[in-house]
Amino acid sequence: MGEVKVTMEVGNDGVAVITMCNPPVNALAVPVILGLKEKFDEAVRRNDVKAIVLTGKGGKFSGGFDINVMQKVQQTGDINLLPDVSVELVVNKIEDSKKPVVAAIEGLALGGGLELTMGCHARIAAPKTQLGLPELTLGIIPGFGGTQRLPRLIGLSKAVEMMLLSKSIMSEEGKKLGLIDAIVSSKDLLNVSRLWAIEIADRRKPWIRSLHRTDRLGSLYEAREVLKIARQQARKTAPNMPQHQACLDVIEEGIVHGGYSGVLREAHLFKKCVLSDTSKGLVHVFFAQRATSKAPKVTDVGIKPRHVKKVAVIGGGLMGSGIATAFILSNIYVFLKEVNSEYLLKGIKTIEENVRGFVTKGKLTQDKAGKALSLLKGVLDYSEFKDVDLVIEAVIENIPLKQAIFSDIEKICPPHCTLATNTSTIDLNIIGEKTHSQDRVVGAHFFSPAHIMPLLEIVRTEKTSAQVILDLMTVGKIIKKVPIVVGNCTGFAVNRTFFPYVQGAHLLVNLGVDVYRIDRVISSFGFPMGPFLLADVVGYGVNLAVGKEFRNAFPDRTFQSPLMELMVKNGRNGKNNGKGFYIYEKGDKPKPDLSVLSIIEESKRLTNIMPNAKPIPVSDQEIVEMILFPVVNEACRVLDEGIVVRASDLDIASVLGMGFPSQRGGIVFWADSVGPKHVYQSLKRWSELYGNFYRPSRYLEERALKGMTLAEPAFSPSLKARL
Numbered sequence: 100m101g102e103v104k105v106t107m108e109v110g111n112d113g114v115a116v117i118t119m120c121n122p123p124v125n126a127l128a129v130p131v132i133l134g135l136k137e138k139f140d141e142a143v144r145r146n147d148v149k150a151i152v153l154t155g156k157g158g159k160f161s162g163g164f165d166i167n168v169m170q171k172v173q174q175t176g177d178i179n180l181l182p183d184v185s186v187e188l189v190v191n192k193i194e195d196s197k198k199p200v201v202a203a204i205e206g207l208a209l210g211g212g213l214e215l216t217m218g219c220h221a222r223i224a225a226p227k228t229q230l231g232l233p234e235l236t237l238g239i240i241p242g243f244g245g246t247q248r249l250p251r252l253i254g255l256s257k258a259v260e261m262m263l264l265s266k267s268i269m270s271e272e273g274k275k276l277g278l279i280d281a282i283v284s285s286k287d288l289l290n291v292s293r294l295w296a297i298e299i300a301d302r303r304k305p306w307i308r309s310l311h312r313t314d315r316l317g318s319l320y321e322a323r324e325v326l327k328i329a330r331q332q333a334r335k336t337a338p339n340m341p342q343h344q345a346c347l348d349v350i351e352e353g354i355v356h357g358g359y360s361g362v363l364r365e366a367h368l369f370k371k372c373v374l375s376d377t378s379k380g381l382v383h384v385f386f387a388q389r390a391t392s393k394a395p396k397v398t399d400v401g402i403k404p405r406h407v408k409k410v411a412v413i414g415g416g417l418m419g420s421g422i423a424t425a426f427i428l429s430n431i432y433v434f435l436k437e438v439n440s441e442y443l444l445k446g447i448k449t450i451e452e453n454v455r456g457f458v459t460k461g462k463l464t465q466d467k468a469g470k471a472l473s474l475l476k477g478v479l480d481y482s483e484f485k486d487v488d489l490v491i492e493a494v495i496e497n498i499p500l501k502q503a504i505f506s507d508i509e510k511i512c513p514p515h516c517t518l519a520t521n522t523s524t525i526d527l528n529i530i531g532e533k534t535h536s537q538d539r540v541v542g543a544h545f546f547s548p549a550h551i552m553p554l555l556e557i558v559r560t561e562k563t564s565a566q567v568i569l570d571l572m573t574v575g576k577i578i579k580k581v582p583i584v585v586g587n588c589t590g591f592a593v594n595r596t597f598f599p600y601v602q603g604a605h606l607l608v609n610l611g612v613d614v615y616r617i618d619r620v621i622s623s624f625g626f627p628m629g630p631f632l633l634a635d636v637v638g639y640g641v642n643l644a645v646g647k648e649f650r651n652a653f654p655d656r657t658f659q660s661p662l663m664e665l666m667v668k669n670g671r672n673g674k675n676n677g678k679g680f681y682i683y684e685k686g687d688k689p690k691p692d693l694s695v696l697s698i699i700e701e702s703k704r705l706t707n708i709m710p711n712a713k714p715i716p717v718s719d720q721e722i723v724e725m726i727l728f729p730v731v732n733e734a735c736r737v738l739d740e741g742i743v744v745r746a747s748d749l750d751i752a753s754v755l756g757m758g759f760p761s762q763r764g765g766i767v768f769w770a771d772s773v774g775p776k777h778v779y780q781s782l783k784r785w786s787e788l789y790g791n792f793y794r795p796s797r798y799l800e801e802r803a804l805k806g807m808t809l810a811e812p813a814f815s816p817s818l819k820a821r822l
C-alpha cells in the first residue's frame with residue numbers, strides 16, 4: 100500500500116508530468132484523488148510550469164475509481180466517503196485549468212480513468228490501449244463526467260452504445276471516433292504528449308474543453324430519437340437494472356440544459372446509484388469473482404502452474420464438443436477421441452458449428468475460426484495421448500465405463516498429465532478407484548453449453564494434488580472460464596445447491612400453483628427463464644436422471660414429484676420434440692401449452708398434498724421464497740460441510756452457472772440481505788405445513804438464532820465474540 104501516490108516532475112521544457120501510482124491498475128483510490136488535486140494545484144501555481152501531462156505508472160493509465168471505496172460506502176451508508184471528483188478535480192482543476200493538460204494513455208483507461216482523460220485538453224494513446232466506461236456493470240453510472248464528455252467527443256449513438264453495453268474499444272478505434280487525438284508508440288508516448296501540451300500552450304494546437312463542445316451531438320430532435328430507442332432497448336435487455344435509465348436521463352439533462360448542468364445531475368444520480376441495492380449486488384459479484392482465483396493450500400503454497408499445451412477430450416457428445424471448442428478457441432491443441440468414426444465426425448461437426456456460431460455473431464473473425472479449427476484433431480485410439488498435459492473425460496454417466504477409461508489413460512498419458520472428468524454426478528473417488536494416480540484425478544465440471552457458459556467447477560478429492568488443481572485453475576482462466584474450487588459430494592457444490600430449485604417448483608405445482616405463474620414470477624425476479632421453461636429447454640432426461648441421484652443421496656429431504664415422468668409417459672420431452680410445457684413456434688416467444696394442464700392435474704391427484712384438496716394461496720413473493728429458500732438452505736449445508744471455501748464462491752456459481760440475477764449479488768448474498776432469520780422462520784413454518792423438504796439446516800438455524808450472516812466464516816471474530 101506504501102506505493103499509492105501521485106508524483107510530479109517538472110522538466111526543462113516547462114512541462115509538469117503528473118503520474119498516478121497505485122499498482123496493479125492505478126485505481127483511483129482516495130489518496131490518489133487527493134494527490135491529483137494537490138499536484139494540479141501545485142502545477143498551476145508554479146511559474147516554471149507551462150503545461151501539464153497526466154499519466155499512469157507501470158504501463159497502465161487507470162482502471163477507474165477504486166471499487167473498494169464504493170463497497171465501503173455501501174457497507175457503512177456513509178456517502179461522504181466519496182470525494183468530489185467530477186467538479187472539483189475534473190472541471191475546476193483539469194478542464195478549466197489555466198494551463199493545458201494532455202493525457203498520455205497506455206494499457207487501459209477505464210471508468211473514472213477514461214473520464215479523467217476526457218477532462219484533459221488532448222489525449223495521446225499507445226497502440227492497443229483499452230478504453231471504456233464499464234460502470235453500468237457495477238450498478239452505477241459514470242460519475243466523473245463521462246456521461247457528458249463521451250457523447251461530446253464521439254457522438255451520441257456510439258457513446259450510448261459504449262456505456263449501455265459497457266463495451267470497451269481499442270485506441271485505434273478511439274482515434275477514428277475522435278476520442279483519441281494521436282496514437283504513438285509506448286516509447287514515444289510521454290515525449291509526444293509533452294510536445295503536444297506545449298503546442299497547446301503556444302496556441303499552435305487547439306485548446307479544447309470537451310464539456311463545451313456541441314458539434315458532435317446533433318440536433319435536439321436527433322438526440323431525443325437516439326435516447327428514445329436506447330431507452331426502449333434497455334427496458335427489454337436490462338429490465339432489472341435501473342442504472343441504464345439513470346444513465347440516459349443524465350445524458351439527456353446535459354443535452355437539453357448544457358454539459359455543466361449534466362455534470363451536476365450526474366454527480367447526484369451517481370451517488371444515488373452507489374447506494375442502490377443493484378450496485379451492492381453487482382459490486383459484491385465483482386469482488387466475489389476475483390476471490391475465486393485464491394484457493395487455500397493451492398494458490399498460497401508457492402507452487403507455479405505448469406503450461407498446458409495439449410489437451411485430450413474423450414467423448415464428442417454435447418459436453419465433450421463444447422469443451423473442445425473452448426480450448427481450441429484459446430489456441431490450445433485438442434485431440435478429440437471417440438469410439439467410432441460416425442460419432443467422431445458428429446463431434447467434429449458440432450465443434451465446427453460452435454465455432455461458426457461465434458463467427459455469425461461477429462465475435463470471431465473467419466481467420467481466427469480457421470486457426471482454431473486447425474488445432475483440432477479427431478482420433479479413435481489413445482496413441483496421441485502420450486504427450487498430452489490434460490485429459491478431460493466427457494462420456495456418459497456410467498461408472499464401469501469411466502473406471503475403464505481412467506485405468507487406460509493412466510497407463511498411456513505421461514506421468515505429469517492431469518486426469519480430469521466432467522462428471523456431474525459420480526463420486527470422483529469411485530472414478531479414480533482403479534488407478535494408482537488418484538493425486539492426478541480431478542473434476543472439471545463444465546456447464547452446458549460448455550463453450551459459452553463461463554463457470555468451471557473444479558472438484559478436488561482429499562487426494563488431488565495442489566499442483567493439479569492449480570494447473571486446472573490456470574488453464575481454466577486461459578480458456579476464459581471462472582474456475583471455482585470445490586469439494587467432492589453428490590452434485591458437487593453447484594448442482595447440489597440448486598437441486599432444491601427444481602424440487603421447490605414441483606412441490607408448488609403439486610400444491611396447486613400454476614406452472615406459468617411460477618415461471619413468470621421467477622423470471623421477473625431476474626432469472627433468464629423460469630424452472631419449467633428451463634426444463635423444456637434442457638430436456639426432461641437430465642431432469643429425471645439428476646432427480647434420481649439426489650433422491651438416493653438425500654432421501655430425507657427430497658420431494659417425489661411424478662410430474663416429469665408423467666410428461667414423458669405422455670410423449671413429451673420438452674423443446675427437442677416440440678412438446679413441453681410450452682408451444683414453440685419459429686420466431687415467436689414460447690406460448691403456454693394448455694393441454695399440459697390435464698397431466699398436471701394427474702400429478703396433483705397422485706401426490707395428493709394440497710390441504711383440503713384446494714390449491715394453497717400464495718403471493719408472488721412467497722413463490723420466490725418457497726423455491727429459493729430451500730436453495731439457500733442447501734447452500735448452508737454446503738458451507739457447513741466445507742464443500743466450498745467461501746460463501747461468495749456460491750454467489751459466483753449461482754450467477755454464472757444457474758442464471759441467478761447478478762444484481763442480487765448471488766444466492767448467499769441475497770439470503771443475507773433478506774435476512775437469515777426470515778429465511779429460517781419461513782422454512783420452519785413451511786416444514787410444519789409441507790414436510791421435510793423445508794426443514795431448516797443446522798447451519799441456518801444457528802446463524803439465524805445468533806444473528807449472524809450466512810456468509811461470515813465460521814472462525815470470524817464476530818462468531819468468536821458470540822461463543
Ligand SMILES: C[C@H](O)CC(=O)SCCNC(=O)CCNC(=O)[C@H](O)C(C)(C)COP(=O)(O)OP(=O)(O)OC[C@H]1O[C@@H](n2cnc3c(N)ncnc32)[C@H](O)[C@@H]1OP(=O)(O)O
Nearest residue numbers: 124126162163164165166167209210211233241242243389
Ligand atoms: C466514478 C467512476 O465513473 C466510477 C468508476 O470508475 S467504477 C470502476 C470502473 N472500472 C472498472 O469497472 C474496471 C474493473 N476492473 C477490471 O475490469 C479489470 O480488473 C481490469 C480490466 C482493470 C484489469 O484486469 P486484469 O489485468 O485481468 O486484472 P484483475 O485481476 O482483474 O485486477 C487486478 C487487481 O486490480 C483490482 N482492480 C481492478 N480494477 C479496480 C478498481 N477499479 N478498483 C479497485 N480495484 C480494482 C482487482 O480487484 C484485482 O485485485 P486483486 O488482485 O486483489 O483481486
